[in-house]
Amino acid sequence: MPESHPSTSPKSKLRVRFAPSPTGFLHVGSARTFIFNWLYARHNGGNMILRLDDTDVERNTQASVDSIFEGLKWLSSGWDTPGWDELYKQSERIDLHRRTAWTIFEKGLAYRDFTPAHTGDAEKSGSQGTWLFNPGARELSRAESDRRAAAGEPFALRFRVPREGGQVVQFTDAVYGEQVKFATDIEDFALLRSDGMPTYHLASCADDADLRISHIIRGQDHLTNTFKHILIFEATGVTPPQFAHLPLLVAPDGTKLSKRRHGPVVSVTTYRDAGFLSEAFINFLCLLGWSPKDNRENMSLPELIECFSLEGINRSNAVVNFKESAAPPDVVIPTPSEAQGRNLLLASEETFDPKALWLNAEHIRGLSVEDLSARLLPIVRAAGFNVTPEKMQQVTPLIRERIKLLRDVLTAADFFFVDQLPPYDPAELIPQKGDAAMAMNVLTRAREVLAKVEFKHDPLDQALRAAAQELGVKAGQMFQPIRVAVCGRKNAPPLFETLEVLGRETTLARIEQAAEKMQWPAPSS
RNA sequence: GUCCCCGUCGUCUAGCCUGGCCUAGGACAUCGCCCUUUCACGGCGGUAACACGGGUUCAAAUCCCGUCGGGGACGCCA
Numbered sequence: 001m002p003e004s005h006p007s008t009s010p011k012s013k014l015r016v017r018f019a020p021s022p023t024g025f026l027h028v029g030s031a032r033t034f035i036f037n038w039l040y041a042r043h044n045g046g047n048m049i050l051r052l053d054d055t056d057v058e059r060n061t062q063a064s065v066d067s068i069f070e071g072l073k074w075l076s077s078g079w080d081t082p083g084w085d086e087l088y089k090q091s092e093r094i095d096l097h098r099r100t101a102w103t104i105f106e107k108g109l110a111y112r113d114f115t116p117a118h119t120g121d122a123e124k125s126g127s128q129g130t131w132l133f134n135p136g137a138r139e140l141s142r143a144e145s146d147r148r149a150a151a152g153e154p155f156a157l158r159f160r161v162p163r164e165g166g167q168v169v170q171f172t173d174a175v176y177g178e179q180v181k182f183a184t185d186i187e188d189f190a191l192l193r194s195d196g197m198p199t200y201h202l203a204s205c206a207d208d209a210d211l212r213i214s215h216i217i218r219g220q221d222h223l224t225n226t227f228k229h230i231l232i233f234e235a236t237g238v239t240p241p242q243f244a245h246l247p248l249l250v251a252p253d254g255t256k257l258s259k260r261r262h263g264p265v266v267s268v269t270t271y272r273d274a275g276f277l278s279e280a281f282i283n284f285l286c287l288l289g290w291s292p293k294d295n296r297e298n299m300s301l302p303e304l305i306e307c308f309s310l311e312g313i314n315r316s317n318a319v320v321n322f323k324e325s326a327a328p329p330d331v332v333i334p335t336p337s338e339a340q341g342r343n344l345l346l347a348s349e350e351t352f353d354p355k356a357l358w359l360n361a362e363h364i365r366g367l368s369v370e371d372l373s374a375r376l377l378p379i380v381r382a383a384g385f386n387v388t389p390e391k392m393q394q395v396t397p398l399i400r401e402r403i404k405l406l407r408d409v410l411t412a413a414d415f416f417f418v419d420q421l422p423p424y425d426p427a428e429l430i431p432q433k434g435d436a437a438m439a440m441n442v443l444t445r446a447r448e449v450l451a452k453v454e455f456k457h458d459p460l461d462q463a464l465r466a467a468a469q470e471l472g473v474k475a476g477q478m479f480q481p482i483r484v485a486v487c488g489r490k491n492a493p494p495l496f497e498t499l500e501v502l503g504r505e506t507t508l509a510r511i512e513q514a515a516e517k518m519q520w521p522a523p524s525s
Numbered sequence: 526g527u528c529c530c531c532g533u534c535g536u537c538u539a540g541c542c543u544g545g546c547c548u549a550g551g552a553c554a555u556c557g558c559c560c561u562u563u564c565a566c567g568g569c570g571g572u573a574a575c576a577c578g579g580g581u582u583c584a585a586a587u588c589c590c591g592u593c594g595g596g597g598a599c600g601c602c603a
Contacts, residue, residue: 021603056602117601130527130599156601176530185528186599193601200603224529224598247531254595284537287552291538295551314531314538317596321536321554355537355553365566401566412565432563464562479562491564 014046015214018084019204021053022064024259026071027266028320029219029249032285034072036246037217038083039286039308049211050084054091055203071268077278079301088211090203097198100206100236101157101191109235110191112145112155113137117194133158133188157192159231169227174244174310176220181227189228201225205232213241217310220245220317221256244310247289248317257320265322265351274352275379275406280363284356288318298362321353349404361404369396376409383410385417394501398493412493416501421488421510426517428484431477436518438473442481443515445471447508455504460496485514 016037020030041048050072054060076083090097104110115134138160149155167183191202198206208216223245233240249257257266264270271281283299291314292299292307349357364372373389373396380387399412415421429439445467453463468478479495486507492498499507 019603023603053603059602113601115601132527132599154601158601179529181528189599190601195601197601199601204603219597220530221597222603225603227529245530248596250596252536256597287537289537293539295539297537297552316531318538319536353536353553358553361566399565402564468562474562476562483563487563489563493564495562 012212012214014041014044015049015212016041016046016217017049017051017208017211017213019051019053019218020068021056021059021200022061022068023056023059024064025067025267025269027257027259028268028271028285029257029266031071031075031268031281032249032288033218033246034083035075035282035285036290036308036313038076039305040215040217040310042081042305043308046214047085048083049086049088049213051088051207051211052090053200053204054089055094055097055198055200057091057197067269071272074268074272075278075282086211088207090207093203093207093210094198096210097203097206098192098196100209101198101202104159104191104232104235105157107235109160110157111138111140111160112149113158113188113190114140114148114153114155117156131187132184133161133163138188154194156190156194158188158190159228159235161186161188161231169230171226171230171240171243173223173226174215174242175247175313176223176245176315179223179226181224183231186227186231191232201228201232205229205236208241209233209236209238215242215244217244217246220248244313247314249288249320250317252319252321252323254317254319262322266320271352271356275408276356276360277363277367277375277406280360281356283363284353284359287355287359288320289314298359298366321355323351349408357404364403364406365400367400369393369400372396372400375406379406380409380413380417385414387417391416391501398497398501402493415487415489415492421513424484424488426514428490429481429514429518431473431480434473434477438477439481440515440518441471442473442478443485443511443518446478446482447511447515450499450504450507450511455500455507457496457500460499464496481514482511486510 018030018034018037020026020034038048040046052065052068054065072083101110113134115137137158162183168180169183169186170178170180173179189201190199192198207213226243226245230240251257251262251266255261259266268281272278279301282301283297283304286299286304286308287297290308290312293312296303367375370393373393376396377387377389377392380392395413395416399409402412403409429443430436431438431442446464449463449467450460453459464478464482465475468475471478480490483492483495483498484490486498486502502510
């Protein structure tokens with residue numbers, strides 16, 4: 001553990017923060033950052049601060065704020081401690097940011113730049129060149145600067161990055177180690193925009209200092225920004241916090257996950273709606289870029305809190321192995337609410353990282369029947385089935401080993417819930433190495449047997465096996481026609497348990513229908 | 526373009542700091558076999574990786590240099 005930092009002394013509690021900007025839905029990369037921060041705080045008995053970095057009025061939306069809270073709420077739904085201990089909005093702290101900026105200015109470490117802002121954002125891509133500062137603005141005398149400001153000329157406030165003497169900016173990252181950069185490679189970044197609003201760098205550092213954040217755990221895309229942040233902290237006389245940068249989560253194409261390019265698969269709510277258990281999703285995310293180093297993979301939240309440490313974090317980017325084809329590449333998902341409607345359509349099992357699916361299935365199998373049943377019930381009901389909790393509890397053990405996503409209950413157990421089986425091909429009723437006559441015999445005999453036998457696993461087992469013997473067919477040949485008759489398909493849970501749950505009445509009715517189907521096959525087929 | 530970061534099976538990773546125990550371990554996926562009334566679960570086994578090239582060393586996945594490849598940051602966005 002990297003220690004000896006002032007803010008980690010026993011006196012002051014460890015404080016971390018998660019600071020999303022509400023410009024879109026909560027995506028999986030942000031979710032992982034949130035989880036790592038939370039885990040680190042809980043592991044060390046520290047506090048977690050949630051701060052909405054909403055200084056970009058142009059791009060912030062309430063829908064986005066709602067979506068982020070929705071995602072965080074789901075992630076933390078099973079936790080016995082809150083997802084955060086304190087909550088702030090940057091937009092309410094702008095006075096502090098401005099004061100900080102002017103303090104830096106008064107020290108001569110920032111200057112006014114009256115150069116008009118670049119119009120349009122066309123030049124943001126690639127062809128940037130190496131702009132470092134506008135000499136005329138940087139060298140403007142204080143008197144001249146004051147005069148023009150007093151005259152009402154708009155300006156941005158820029159940090160005066162030291163440009164002489166081969167000065168170096170450095171810090172130690174808990175993940176990436178010693179980081180050093182020549183100040184001459186850092187541009188004179190803006191602190192205040194010409195409308196007086198703070199920039200991200202300024203607001204973030206001013207708040208981190210004010211909120212006494214001890215550790216900043218965030219994505220590696222901020223690694224090079226950190227040099228600027230060190231400069232700000234030093235200019236305001238604050239000891240910088242400890243930094244830990246996380247390797248990026250990338251798409252199978254190797255690029256940074258993006259809402260716009262990769263669509264709903266990167267949205268947290270897509271996983272929720274598809275039937276992921278939040279604890280399984282968290283488990284999956286933790287394994288991306290972090291390892292307990294003891295080959296454990298299926299881990300509960302308490303276990304994760306127990307062994308989480310910054311030392312276990314990797315330095316190389318991790319691929320979230322979802323299927324690229326999920327969304328047409330040129331389709332833009334404009335708003336969270338609009339994306340919402342498409343999630344269910346786009347998110348099939350094929351969409352997700354197979355390991356996430358496996359972990360989810362593992363966690364599902366680890367749930368008690370009561371717990372799993374309670375989670376399944378609302379899904380089944382939302383799909384329009386009128387099912388009692390008692391019935392759900394009976395069905396749950398039969399499908400627990402057979403579903404990977406909670407929503408799979410709808411396809412795995414549908415025949416327990418419907419009154420009328422959907423149409424199926426009567427040919428399915430014919431057993432392996434058998435013919436229609438055999439199927440007919442089996443169904444006829446089954447009807448007789450099942451009319452009398454007690455509907456419990458063992459009696460059903462004995463009676464049906466005995467019947468198979470009498471008919472001179474194999475057990476499997478006996479069971480398949482019955483299975484298809486009652487389930488409407490070949491792949492289904494074990495037969496005796498299934499019949500027990502279905503009950504005599506439904507079973508006999510469906511066998512009756514199957515027999516009719518065999519006699520008068522549907523005209524269309 | 527400039528600066529920064531990264532590079533172990535298809536994917537997530539262990540091992541790297543403190544060279545030898547590495548004929549490189551685990552997991553997912555995949556293939557095969559077993560269990561079995563179907564499916565699934567479970568069990569067993571197979572295929573599969575140290576980016577490349579130079580050093581240093583008795584010995585290199587591990588240390589050094591270079592090359593190549595990938596990613597990120599460079600905005601009055603965050």
